[in-house]
Amino acid sequence: MNLSQAEPEFEALLDYLKHNRGCDLTEYKRSSLVRRLRVRMQSINIGSYQDYLQYLQSHDQEWMALLDTVLINVTSFFRDRDAWDYLAHEIVPKIVASKQPDESIRVWSAGCAAGHEVYTLLMLFAEALGIEACLQRVQFYATDVDEAAIGQARLATYNSKEVTSIPPQLLEKYFEPTPNGYVFHRQLRRQIVFGRHNLAKNAPMSKIDLLSCRNVLIYFNGETQASIFVRFHFALKNTGFLFLGKSETLVNHRQIFTPINLKHHVYAKGLNLELDNHLLINPKSSKKQALDAMTYQVRIWQTAYETSHEAQLAVDVNGRLVATNEQANILFGLTLNNYHRPFEELEPGKLLGSHTSMKAFYRNRRRITLKNIEWNTLKGTSYFDISIVPVFSQKQHLLGVNLTFIDVSDR
Template identity: 45%
Template sequence: MNEQIEPATDEGFEAILDYLKETRGFDFTGYKRSSLMRRVGRRMSVISCEDYGDYLDHLQANSDEFGALFNTILINVTNFFRDPDAWDYLQSDIVPMILAERSPDDQIRVWSAGCASGEEAYSLAIVLAESLGLEQFRQRVKIYATDVDEEALAQARQAAYTAKDLEDLPSEYVQRYFEHTAGRYVFHKDLRRSVIFGRNDLVQDAPISRIDLLVCRNTLMYFTADTQTNILRKLHFALVPRGVLFMGKAEMLLSHSRIFDPVNLRYRIFRKVPTGIQNTSPFGHPLIPERRSSLEQVDELRALTFDSNPVAQVVVTADDALALANQQAQQIFTLTDRDIGRPLRDLEISYRPVELRPYIEQVRMERRAVRVKDVEWQRGPGEVLALELHISPLISLSDDIVGVSVVFHDVTTNHRLLAELATANRQRENAYEELQSTTEELETTNEELQSTVEELETTNEELQSTNEELETTNEELQSTNDELQTINNTLRDRTSELDDVNEFLESVLTSLRAGVVVVNQQMRVVAWNAGAEDLWGLRSEEAEGEHLLNLDIGLPVAELRPVVRPALADASFTEQVVLEAVNRRGRSVTVRIACGALRNRRGESAGAILVMETLDGISDALPDVKQGTARGDGDRR
């Protein structure tokens, strides 16, 4: 990685870094100053701090500010299968190569350094589960996912993501590896046990050891060149011999070629160079320059070493001839020295226990190792061998394939013991992880209970306040009820008075022998006394509410219009008319009708009063009586 010139540092800024290291245990002195100063400045602008000294005072006085600053510095940008082409290459070429170089029961240890919220770690789990199968994945794989951000690790342990987080993930992966629960997608619990999350500071903490595949993508870019060198030494130590390092597209490793060799520079995949070996092929195989050995019998030693190998091995030349077969291979496959040099197709080993030639051709074409698992061979009556074949290309210094090595691992004898040990280890690890998970759940439950207690206390206070308010409301309602009772008594008294007034008015109208009719401004009858009923034979309930001119009685009511209309308009109007009519007994009578305005308290006309009497037997004082009655009624109204 090319070094960049750091900007001039500031004593106040360095004081902030020293304070963070001393009080919080986080050492950011190895980070690039330009990135750090930009992110600290962003936080300072949020709280309106002018210089680093003021911000340091703010940090010392406000403990909550550290969390906000930490989240600003450690920007966790991640998603599933970030840079898909690189992940496709990892799945199609690198993982099969790693598996082919290990025995069927070897544990596969993977480290995701800088895992953030867990997407990278679960992407690795999906890749390995696809290559091994779910059962083998659960038995053999351990993925260690680390970060310095505790908040991000807590989120990663939940393994719960939104639909937007999974939008770039193939639908078959979503269906196979996630459960849809409460609107979120949760990684399957039985596979989740193989992923272990923990805090690790790449700058200060010791690395995890014996790692087969180490993924550290877009993390070193935040550190200075010297810090990157120290971290890379730790990553080199963490890997097993020929272990694989998978980095981000922004990280080149060009200055560290002495400890890592590129497998694919485009996708930033490297292999560990064992200590003391400086040159390797593009595919990670050590290339030892030819030199004259000081040992006189080196060829004999090589032959004896190959021949005494307890694992059966044969070597096929580039033109498909059997070049070498060690003693174990000769014994198992009944080969002899006469078979050396013969074409492979003429030998039984070419098709038994498995068809070898297609795999050998695949190794030559793809220039990578191939592993063939679960091969069962009926060697003899009642004797069944379980074999696993490792087929690897032999590459010369000129990068040519000069042959192919085929190793036959006999996994029959120790298969059951290894399976039992693996089961016991898995159960122990599962028990530990379940214990850890239970501890985390208990801590979470304790926090939830504490929160519930606080909520109940708050609710109790709110209920107490509500009770006081209800008591106050009850007192107000009691006061209102007393007021309503007083109003009710007043209304009852007024109703009684009105009843007396109505009774008085009714008695006045009843006492008058003349017929009295009262109409409103619409000329509708509002009063019809007994005299009118006796005169015309129409009861009060039949007349009241009807229009005066629509009454069907012996009186020619149409001729009353010229008399009534002026009374409705003029409060001082009075007039008398004499009409011929027929009474209720069917007799012709002469009726004198006096009409006057019905005046309200303001002296305005509110209707008209008509007083009707036949002229037979009327005293000379009758007109005065009728006019007086009309005026008296009007005054009373």
């Protein structure tokens, strides 16, 4: 079997997955994709891409098994111990020292797999601040594209082999041995917000002090890595740090990140990045499409998150929720798990849907404001002015819409 990268049968497979299963693997490095696909095909005794495509078409669950093989979930507590020691002694104290005593700290483990990484981060901050202060001040986000991995992470239960890499005094302090395994500190783990999040597609978290994304980027091609670094730049506070895996570097992205410790792959946020400066990161890029996609993400993200104190959210042209600000999350009880769900199925979408059709809006492409829209909930009745604003690319392609909900109940 010839598994060369340019084979049309291989491309047909990726195409099928993208259009029929909503699973876009085109951003992943071809060499590792080919290798992982081969592993899966061999395990079910299939020798050609063509046969595998047929198999995918006739077995509903197969794409999930394939995804499991592609998204390698290998992880451990204190993975690359030296780097974690450096973080504990140099970076965490810096972050703590830069804050007022009661100021909050935000930490993101992106590509958290089964949670080992975010619990390691939690132990570091609990050690630096004390458990009480950590409970009051530190908010952790743990995200992964793999729902099953997040499920594991939420359980916070690990077997005796997995916990061997945890220093004994920390194991004793933060884990409870139970008949099912070692369970992470119940109260502390409530500090973590878990969610499904695709680094290559979804808008980033914001105002992050420490972003750990380890052993994830190696799977992506250069173009996608560049777009992820832009998102990371936006995610971090100006004083924030980025912590990468042992074999991951930012060699081509030095303009936007400054190395703090190259051995341990810790970087600080570099120059201020304007919307159009993304070209700096990849000046030779010929793949305009990837850059357009990136601009699209950034534009929607910026519009939705930063422009006002009103509840705002953004929906893409396919009618999927792509970004929300904190006001919208509070108002409608939205979480990361709602990202990429059809907007019409969500509470604000239902509220809107009884007054206007998004399809009609996409046809007309003009900004509109709906006045005094009544919203009945268990808490009572409120009234909103809802403004719907189209978001266009520089070439005037419609990217999506930005919705603002202004509470006019008291007016």
